[in-house]
Amino acid sequence: MMNIEKLLFVTKFEELGFDALKSLLALRKAGLEHVVFVNVIEKERFAMSRVGYRKDEEIRLRETANIRFIDWAESLFEMGMEAGVYIVVGSLVPEILKAAEKEATDLIVIGRSHKGVLDQLYSGSDVTELLRRSATPVLVYKHMSETTLALEKPFERPLLATDWSPACHKAVDYLKTLEGIIEEIHLIHVITEKELADSPSHTSHTIQKARKQTRKKLEEVCDIFEERGITARAHIYIGNAEDEIEKAAREHQASMIVLGSSAKASWAERWIGSTPREIAEKSMFPCLLIPPEKSAS
């Protein structure tokens, strides 16, 4: 059984604030009791923008982060929760992974920058690197100004896009423990144009047969959720995976998109698939990426 008891909340403050954390506290119903805050002071970038490295600037940044975290931790403590803090100087992704491992967290939450093009490039590659290397599920949270969607309850209406990979099966295990938090889940599978073109006889019958088989598999997953009292609906889309998943999330008013983070091919298991990467970096929805077992780098 996978419970989200401990969460790692990675912030640079400007992109993820306490309001974002508060929206995740609904997870208390599913056993969340400990939040670990992480702020990484990135020495390389810091040094790039100045002449040399200044210790006094590091102290200022550390203390600024510390004051914010004390305030946030006090709010959690007063709710009877546990809180911890890491303020470290180093490279973002390795420091996040180190903290996640030390703390044995069940979920990493990271924001995606919403600033200039250069920042987006940095941020995009950081998020991608984290998704690729993390053995822990990662929720890529979006800044409030990017969307007017109901970020107050991100787990209320997830959309799980499955390609039947092991990571997707793990995502089902992860989500099914969230009864009482998930109100309704939408399961989708995207049949690509290529899959249809590759089928032996590209007829109406074979297309409908593929739809029927996929539908049956989706319904079986729906049953897993329904048994736990979570309303689940199955949907099939045809086309480009990234576009269709985004479309489905909009059509079903999803509060987040959930994906398995690995490609299906075994040679690529250590690499995040292109669809999860594209969606995590570009979607207007928060994205929860679930890695397959033993995918730590």
Add this chain to the structure above:
Amino acid sequence: MSKKVLVVDDDPDVRLFSVTVLEENGYSPIEAANGEEGLKMIKAEKPDLIILDVLMPRQSGIRLYREMKTDKALKDIPIIILSGIAKKTFLRSQKAMTEFGGKPVPEPEIYLEKPVEPEELAATIKKVMGG
């Protein structure tokens, strides 16, 4: 033999500060960097006093304090809380944890909010240790 004092704090600078104050006042300090490590050391070393931070990785001082005060073998070891977290927050958190099904625990003997002056810490230690 000098009395053994365990300093539990994740900040190495604060540990160094407390250890220096303790050594200058004739105590034998030992150190732990988080609540989890602290609890192991408390059980192994049976210190005469604990100086405890609240906001730490792995396990907070709030949880460690709770574990100690509900453990018959450890509950009488005096604790000085030395933290940036406000005392009223500490007390409210303990109340909330009790409401969530935990046992009620007594208030800490002494609660000092960071930062403290060395003289203040030394005087507090002496007071608690009956020196």
